[in-house]
Amino acid sequence: MASNRHLGRIVALQTLYEYEFRIESKDPTADVEEILVRNLDRYETAIDDKGFVGTLVNGVLADQADLDAKIQPIAPDWPIDQIARIDRNILRIGLYELLHQADVIPPKVAINEAVELAKAFGSDNSSKFINGVLGTAYRTLVEDTTNGSTTV
Numbered sequence: 001m002a003s004n005r006h007l008g009r010i011v012a013l014q015t016l017y018e019y020e021f022r023i024e025s026k027d028p029t030a031d032v033e034e035i036l037v038r039n040l041d042r043y044e045t046a047i048d049d050k051g052f053v054g055t056l057v058n059g060v061l062a063d064q065a066d067l068d069a070k071i072q073p074i075a076p077d078w079p080i081d082q083i084a085r086i087d088r089n090i091l092r093i094g095l096y097e098l099l100h101q102a103d104v105i106p107p108k109v110a111i112n113e114a115v116e117l118a119k120a121f122g123s124d125n126s127s128k129f130i131n132g133v134l135g136t137a138y139r140t141l142v143e144d145t146t147n148g149s150t151t152v
Contacts, residue, residue, distance in 0.1 A: 004046070004047060004048055004049060005049065005052060005113075006113060006116070007043060007046055007047055008047050008049060008050075008052050008053040008056070009053075009056065009093060009113055009117060010117065010120075011036075011039045011040060011042075011043060011047065011053050012053050012056040012057050012060075012093060013086075013089055013090060013093060013117055013121065014039050015032065015035050015036045015039050015053075015057050016057060016060060016061070016089040016092070016093070017085060017086060017089050018035050018039075019032045019035050019061075020085060020088075020089065021085065022035075032057065032058075032061060036053070036054065036057055040053060055101075056093055056096065056097075059096050059100055059101075060089075060092045060093055060096045063096060063099075063100070064092065067091075067092045067095050067096060067099075068080045068092070070095060070099075070137065070141060071083075071091055071092075071095060071133065071137070074133050074136045074137055074140070075129075075133050084122065084123065084126070086118075086121050086122050086126070087118065087122050087123075087126050087129060087130060090114050090117045090118050090121070090122065090126070090130055091114070091130060091133055091134065093114060093117070094110055094111060094113070094114030094130065094134045094137075095134065095137055095141075097110035097113075097114075098110050098111070098134065098137060098138055098141070098142050099141065099142065102142065107138050107142060110134070111131065111134045111135060111138065114130050114131075114134055115127045115130055115131045115134075117130075118130040118131075
């Protein structure tokens with residue numbers, strides 16, 4: 001199941017990346033559901049939990065403004081629109097899992113998976129950047145709220 005979810009995260013990342021690219025390119029035919037279905041069809045026999053992939057994609061898109069607002073103060077030297085598109089979407093997926101999937105995805109797993117995506121698809125320094133931002137997000141947005149503090 002773990003490797004299956006890893007592949008699911010790759011498909012979610014591909015879907016979010018393509019959708020964002022097409023939206024920013026003013027493509028009037030950009031349809032996230034069509035992109036998701038097409039990407040899932042490519043891995044039809046390898047991904048059993050297609051719902052997991054759909055939850056990631058739809059959850060990230062539904063919470064994108066909030067996720068971006070939470071990322072920005074953690075990476076103040078990098079305005080969200082200046083973070084590489086691939087890194088930005090990896091951060092969104094990782095932060096979404098930390099904030100909304102903690103009951104099914106342990107925080108260390110969410111961060112590690114995001115780092116692995118960055119190693120596979122990002123630039124040379126992406127994995128360190130992703131690890132730093134998500135580690136800080138965990139400490140300030142997740143851990144502090146579970147300890148009774150409301151520091152954000």
